[in-house]
Amino acid sequence: MKAEQEFQPKIVAFVCNWCTYIAADQAGVTRARYSPNVRLIRTMCSGRVDPQFVLAAYEKGADGVLLCGCHPRDCHYREGNYKTLRRYLLLKRMLAQMGFEDGRLRLEWISASEAEKFRRVVEETTEQVRRLGPLRGNGGV
Amino acid sequence: MVEKPKVAFYWCASCGGCEEAVVDLAEGILDVVQAVDIVFWPVALDFKVKDVEALEDGSIVASFINGAVRLSEQEEMARLLRRKSKYVIAFGSCSHLGGVPGLANLWDKQSIFNWYYHRAPSVASGGEEPRERVEVPEGTLELPAFWDTVKSLDQVIDVDYYLPGCPPTPKLVAAAVQALLRGDLPPRGSVLAGTRALCHECPLNETKPEKLLLKEIKRVHTVQVDPSKCLLAQGILCLGPVTRGGCEALCVKGNMPCTGCFGPTDEVRDQGGKGIAYLSSILDFDEESDLQRVLEAVPDPVGTFYRYSLPRSILKRTREVKEHA
Numbered sequence: 159m160k161a162e163q164e165f166q167p168k169i170v171a172f173v174c175n176w177c178t179y180i181a182a183d184q185a186g187v188t189r190a191r192y193s194p195n196v197r198l199i200r201t202m203c204s205g206r207v208d209p210q211f212v213l214a215a216y217e218k219g220a221d222g223v224l225l226c227g228c229h230p231r232d233c234h235y236r237e238g239n240y241k242t243l244r245r246y247l248l249l250k251r252m253l254a255q256m257g258f259e260d261g262r263l264r265l266e267w268i269s270a271s272e273a274e275k276f277r278r279v280v281e282e283t284t285e286q287v288r289r290l291g292p293l294r295g296n297g298g299v
Numbered sequence: 300m301v302e303k304p305k306v307a308f309y310w311c312a313s314c315g316g317c318e319e320a321v322v323d324l325a326e327g328i329l330d331v332v333q334a335v336d337i338v339f340w341p342v343a344l345d346f347k348v349k350d351v352e353a354l355e356d357g358s359i360v361a362s363f364i365n366g367a368v369r370l371s372e373q374e375e376m377a378r379l380l381r382r383k384s385k386y387v388i389a390f391g392s393c394s395h396l397g398g399v400p401g402l403a404n405l406w407d408k409q410s411i412f413n414w415y416y417h418r419a420p421s422v423a424s425g426g427e428e429p430r431e432r433v434e435v436p437e438g439t440l441e442l443p444a445f446w447d448t449v450k451s452l453d454q455v456i457d458v459d460y461y462l463p464g465c466p467p468t469p470k471l472v473a474a475a476v477q478a479l480l481r482g483d484l485p486p487r488g489s490v491l492a493g494t495r496a497l498c499h500e501c502p503l504n505e506t507k508p509e510k511l512l513l514k515e516i517k518r519v520h521t522v523q524v525d526p527s528k529c530l531l532a533q534g535i536l537c538l539g540p541v542t543r544g545g546c547e548a549l550c551v552k553g554n555m556p557c558t559g560c561f562g563p564t565d566e567v568r569d570q571g572g573k574g575i576a577y578l579s580s581i582l583d584f585d586e587e588s589d590l591q592r593v594l595e596a597v598p599d600p601v602g603t604f605y606r607y608s609l610p611r612s613i614l615k616r617t618r619e620v621k622e623h624a
Contacts, residue, residue: 208572208573208576209571209572209575210567210572210573210576210613212572213569213572213613213614214568214613216613217613237585240585241580243585244578244579244590245575245579247594248575248579248597249572249575252571252575252600252601252604253614255405255599255600256601256615256616258614
């Protein structure tokens with residue numbers, strides 16, 4: 159009964175085709191169990207994720223957004239993930255000004271071989287956003 | 300005599316600069332006055348609301364409304380003019396995107412009132428909050444309601460065209476009025492300015508490096524600007540690359556960077572989001588500590604990238620509003 163009443167956050171994860179998407183696939187192949195709250199959106203590079211995509215995710219009902227890309231120096235396109243890092247830092251500050259809690263946007267580097275890290279990050283993010291509660295109820299978008 | 304087309308001007312939450320822009324038509328205003336019949340313009344002519352109410356619905360050809368919508372009265376006037384007008388033109392940044400008054404959306408009514416009527420040094424002895432109804436011996440006095448949220452004009456009524464700018468330039472105003480009179484109008488919903496980014500018409504564009512990479516962002520008051528060199532190449536954050544053109548780079552010609560008053564180009568939905576993408580792509584650092592240091596020159600990202608467009612942002616403030624100041 160309690161589990162049914164528990165808030166189920168919606169998390170949008172933008173995952174890079176060359177690393178985290180493969181890690182997520184791997185997590186599936188190894189039958190790793192993780193929360194079904196996350197919705198994956200595959201992009202060719204984390205650097206493809208315009209901050210407007212993140213804002214649109216919140217607008218469409220996401221309670222949290224996860225950005226995942228290749229580790230520094232591992233970008234398939236050499237520097238896309240660095241652009242992601244810069245955008246993330248700026249966006250984070252802007253969201254804070256608008257009153258967004260820190261945990262609603264997270265950036266993680268997850269390589270193709272890190273299926274276990276992917277599982278852990280999804281679990282942690284889900285729990286964290288669950289604790290923060292719904293974004294819409296909070297007037298965020 | 301053939302009846303001249305009727306035109307109205309109105310102001311909502313604005314500074315008055317847009318009215319000034321109409322006057323800045325200089326002798327051009329005489330052509331306008333000759334061609335149209337101004338039926339309502341509170342700042343310059345003594346017509347009353349009841350005069351507008353007495354007009355037939357749809358009988359005004361165009362209403363130019365400037366300013367954001369912050370008070371109940373402004374919303375009522377916008378609705379009235381919408382009903383009476385064939386075309387409504389959102390005039391200036393505040394009407395188009397929410398403008399500078401829209402930055403108040405970082406706070407709500409209560410936190411703004413707490414500061415301005417109770418805590419600000421000028422009212423430290425205890426202020427009186429404006430109330431919507433006050434009883435005095437002579438009767439009841441009423442004030443418009445102050446909303447929690449500032450809105451752009453199109454968040455309140457249907458808008459046919461937008462004249463961007465803080466304020467719109469006389470050239471754009473004259474072109475819009477002439478297009479109206481000729482009936483030569485672009486598709487409904489168009490912004491009556493350029494469609495490309497400001498850099499395309501900037502006189503300093505030739506000095507803009509092929510690939511921009513900045514090691515440092517300088518705030519404009521801390522440097523001596525070289526008027527012959529692209530401001531970005533000098534490390535000054537200019538929003539030209541992500542701002543709609545049409546103003547002919549007035550600010551840049553005055554040695555000031557573009558701050559984005561024409562709003563984003565047609566392809567962009569969220570000016571602030573795009574601003575972040577833009578700045579992130581020209582910073583030449585990969586380490587988080589370096590980035591944090593450089594970004595100290597942008598202490599207020601909302602005020603930098605949403606200076607004129609916070610009400611039109613996808614983001615709305617969350618419910619826990621911080622105390623003002």
